[in-house]
Every structure is written in C-alpha cells, then in structure tokens.
Amino acid sequence: MATMIADTRSVWVRESLTIWRDPFSLIFSLIQPLVFLGLFGPLLSGVAGEGDLGGSSLQWFLPGVVVMITMFGTSMVGANLQYELMTGAFERILATPLSRAALLVGRALKELTPLVVQAAIITLVAVPFGFDLYPGHIALGLLLLGVFGVGVGSLSYALAIAARKSEWIFWAVQQTLLFPLLILSGMMLPLETGPEWMRVISKVNPLTYMVEAERVLFTGHVSVEVLWGVLAAGATAVVGLAVGIRAVTRTDF
Amino acid sequence: MIHTEQLTRTFRVGKETIDAVRQVDLDVAAGELVAFLGPNGAGKSTTLKMLTSLLAPTSGTARVAGLDVTADPAGVRQRIGYIGQKPGAGHSYRVWDELLLQGRFYGLSKSEAARRSHELVTSLALEGMEMRKVSTLSGGQQRRLDIALGLIHSPGLLFLDEPSTGMDPQNRANLWEHIMRLRERHGTTIVLTTHYLEEADSMAERVVVIDHGRIIADDTAARLKAKQAGDRITVTVGTRDVPRAREVAERAGEVTGTVSGTVTLRTEFGDRVLPSLLAALANDQVSVEAATLHQPTLDDVFLNLTGRSLREGADA
Numbered sequence: 001m002a003t004m005i006a007d008t009r010s011v012w013v014r015e016s017l018t019i020w021r022d023p024f025s026l027i028f029s030l031i032q033p034l035v036f037l038g039l040f041g042p043l044l045s046g047v048a049g050e051g052d053l054g055g056s057s058l059q060w061f062l063p064g065v066v067v068m069i070t071m072f073g074t075s076m077v078g079a080n081l082q083y084e085l086m087t088g089a090f091e092r093i094l095a096t097p098l099s100r101a102a103l104l105v106g107r108a109l110k111e112l113t114p115l116v117v118q119a120a121i122i123t124l125v126a127v128p129f130g131f132d133l134y135p136g137h138i139a140l141g142l143l144l145l146g147v148f149g150v151g152v153g154s155l156s157y158a159l160a161i162a163a164r165k166s167e168w169i170f171w172a173v174q175q176t177l178l179f180p181l182l183i184l185s186g187m188m189l190p191l192e193t194g195p196e197w198m199r200v201i202s203k204v205n206p207l208t209y210m211v212e213a214e215r216v217l218f219t220g221h222v223s224v225e226v227l228w229g230v231l232a233a234g235a236t237a238v239v240g241l242a243v244g245i246r247a248v249t250r251t252d253f
Numbered sequence: 254m255i256h257t258e259q260l261t262r263t264f265r266v267g268k269e270t271i272d273a274v275r276q277v278d279l280d281v282a283a284g285e286l287v288a289f290l291g292p293n294g295a296g297k298s299t300t301l302k303m304l305t306s307l308l309a310p311t312s313g314t315a316r317v318a319g320l321d322v323t324a325d326p327a328g329v330r331q332r333i334g335y336i337g338q339k340p341g342a343g344h345s346y347r348v349w350d351e352l353l354l355q356g357r358f359y360g361l362s363k364s365e366a367a368r369r370s371h372e373l374v375t376s377l378a379l380e381g382m383e384m385r386k387v388s389t390l391s392g393g394q395q396r397r398l399d400i401a402l403g404l405i406h407s408p409g410l411l412f413l414d415e416p417s418t419g420m421d422p423q424n425r426a427n428l429w430e431h432i433m434r435l436r437e438r439h440g441t442t443i444v445l446t447t448h449y450l451e452e453a454d455s456m457a458e459r460v461v462v463i464d465h466g467r468i469i470a471d472d473t474a475a476r477l478k479a480k481q482a483g484d485r486i487t488v489t490v491g492t493r494d495v496p497r498a499r500e501v502a503e504r505a506g507e508v509t510g511t512v513s514g515t516v517t518l519r520t521e522f523g524d525r526v527l528p529s530l531l532a533a534l535a536n537d538q539v540s541v542e543a544a545t546l547h548q549p550t551l552d553d554v555f556l557n558l559t560g561r562s563l564r565e566g567a568d569a
Contacts, residue, residue: 007358010357017346089341091341092337092399092402095305095330096359097331097360250309252264
C-alpha cells in the first residue's frame, strides 16, 4: 500500500510537471468554466429546475458545471497518453516496477488537480451572485468526483491503448460518448421536462447520480442521493481500474 | 541470470494463430553479452518482452535475475534495465526531470536518484543538457539519454531492443563504446536484439540465431561461422599439378571442387590452415600461382541454416 501511494505520487508528479513547466495552459483552463457559467447560467433562470432545492439557478447549475469539467478533464487522460504511446516513453515507464494501478490513478489525479482550483474559483465567483457557500459539503463533493474521475480517467486510458494504432478512433469514441452522457445526466438542462425515453436512459447513466449527489451537497445537504452518488462513483472507479489494468497487462505494445 | 523452459507465445489475429515464439530453452550466465540475431518478425522482440515481463508467456517459464517473470513481474522489473526500440524520454520534459523521476519509479530516494542522474549524465556525455527539453536533443543524445534512463537503478542485467537501428555509423560506434565501458566497469550482463550482422559479429560474445520463433543456432560468432559455413580456400596451380594439389588439399580439409587449375576446399579456421597448406604444396613441388581465403559472415551462417539471406533487401 505504501508503495502504491509512493508510485501514484511519482506518476502524478511526472504528469503534473507538464503544467508546472507551462502554467499558461492552467490559466486558460481556469477561464473556460467561468465563460461557460457566465454565458449559460443566465439563460437558465427562466427554465425549470429552480425551486427543487430552493435557491437561485446558480445553485442548481454550478454543481453541473463542476461535474462537466471533471468529465472533460478525466476523459482526456487517454489523449495525453497517445503521444507517449507513439514514442517509447510509455513502454519505458511500463518496464519500471511501478504498480499498474498507480499508472492509471496517477494520471487521473493529474487531470483532477486543476479541477480543485477551477471549482474553487467558479464557486467563489458565484457567491456575489447569490450562491450559498458550504465549504465542507463542497469538499466532500469534490472528493466524490475524484473517485469518479479516477474511473473515467482509467477508461479513457484503456481507450487510448485500444486505439493506439489509429488515434482518430480515440477522439471518435470519446466525443461520441461524452456529449450524450453529459446531456443524459441532466447536467445542462433538467430532464424532468424531457421525454420518457430520456429519463429511462438517464437512470442507467452513472453520471446522473453524480450530478444529483453534487446538487444536494452544493446546497449544504446530505441525503440518499449522496449515497447513490457514492455508489456510482465507487462502481465507476472499480470498473474503470479493472478495465484499465487489464488493458495495460494484456496488450502487446 | 536467465533460464527459460519451453517459453512460448502465440498471438491470435482473427481466426489465425501465430506462433511468435516456440518452445525456447535458453540459459544466459552472469556477465555474458548475448545478441539475438534474426530477420524482422523472427520473434526476437517478443522473446525480449517476455523476459522483461512486459508480455505474459502463453506457456513455458522464464526465470530472470532469480525471479519468475509470471509470478513476480514487478520484482523482475526492479532488477533489470530495459531500453526499447523507440526513444523513451518524454519529448516535452527536461532531461533532468526525466532522470530524477525514473529514479523515483525504481524506488530510489530523492538524493540517490539525483546522485545517480549526475553520474550518468557525466558518463554518457550529457553534461550541459540537464535543463534542455528532450525534443531539442539530437538523435544520438536522445539514445544516450535512453541508456541513462535504463541504468538509473544500476541493474545487473540490461536488455536492449534493436539499440542501434536507424543510427548513423558514428553514433552507433559511440553507443557501443558506452555499452562496452559499462560491461568493463560493472560486469553487467547484456542481452540485445539486432538484425545488423556486423554488429552481432563484432560486438557480441554469443550469438543466438532466431528464426520463425525458434532458436536455430547458439554459439560464438567464430564457432558458428566455422561450424555452419566454414572457410573456403582456393589455390590456383598449373593444370598439370591439379591432381597432386588435390591430394595435399585433402589432408587439410574437405575438397569441394577442382576447376581449370584451381582447387577449392572447405575448412574450419582457414587462416591457420592456409600457411601450412602452402608449405605442404611447396614441399610436394607444386608451384602455387595464387591463393585466396574466403571467411564467412554470419549471413553465410544464416543462409546455410535457413536457405535465406539476412541481408536487408534480400528476398525472405
């Protein structure tokens, strides 16, 4: 276990170096969710969804944005792996004694690190506009997203390995899955007014439970929705890691 | 250092099963320098990947550096160094960052990783490059960095997969200089794959010839050439002297032909046979007009073993 933590830390440090050595990319990634919040949020005030958890549309919409940037970031894990798969860097690291799980978790955590900063900034920016701040609940929400993100990152990692011979396949699959998953989680627009089939699909979408859990937590509550979120995050992490480790150990590179 | 029994790897491509490596039995002792020689697709790299625990064997076993590759892959990886075919350093990273982190990946402490990085930068002539981005290094410098990365934890056994492919002769010579020095200083056991005949011939002490997933010959280059191909001596004498020359030659080796005043014989160690043959001919009053010695290459060995040439561009 101590080795696993040390290994994860080493992988995380290596991946994060790309940010420290070129911090401009981080600044850019901080602006993006703000733009999204600023442009999308006002349009929502008139739409249904508020009232459920009591409060402004921000209270409803902001957790969705946080989940969305988690998905954007962690589904990109494989994209950052693609270049190293083409050169010998991936194989070189694979030939070290690093734990296979650490390879996956370390890379996912790198994508999750900026998320903490991004979430903090958009939350603080939202406060003057009537957003009620519950730091403890938000921290718990981010932790939950971290577990979920490890699963999504590992799946993205496995996808990059599967598509290592033609990289466009990675993008095709990632883009094809990402947006339907986001929309069918009720993250951007509430699904209550949507057709029946959409609501049925959303029930088997783990992201739905993440969004609902985050909405509860961001309003300072803890409920059964949070428990469902914990289960969805845990299941995604377990499945993601299993698929990812299998891809690493069973593939001939 | 290495002991394999019936090591086998098959791949499934669609409905077809491809036997990449078939029942390989191999022993490598500590301190040896072994080259796997064979054409592309012969199974050299697949064997290497199994020995480095990067690929699980379909059947058979392999013990590497005292550990079983299937039972304890991480333990094997801790004890060996592996330098793959393609450049291993991340392009957007600084040289020093990659070295230090590689040390951390092998469980070295920060100070130990820094000490080793410093040593390797010096011994592999990478001074002044520490803060440079890997992408700005020349091909030869990147290859030396690969070696440094593979040696960060001072492994007793080093695997190199096609280490000099695509390098110009000068960089190749330079690479070999570093490999040889490493051996001299630390007695490192080295196993490498190559499809360069000259490289296997001049550098390795032991050549393992692999074709279609099997080991078809395993010996020193000199002995392989002597046994599998043999030296060819051709002496030109006056037409009248041919029968007598043939008689003398038969005592020195296997006469393979007599054509218009020349006698050709096949023998091991032709360079030693030739002077005494000439002396014996002179003794029998045969005047020799010309004598040539043809020493075989490993390509002759491969040709003799498989009926095919290893030369690039030759028909497989």
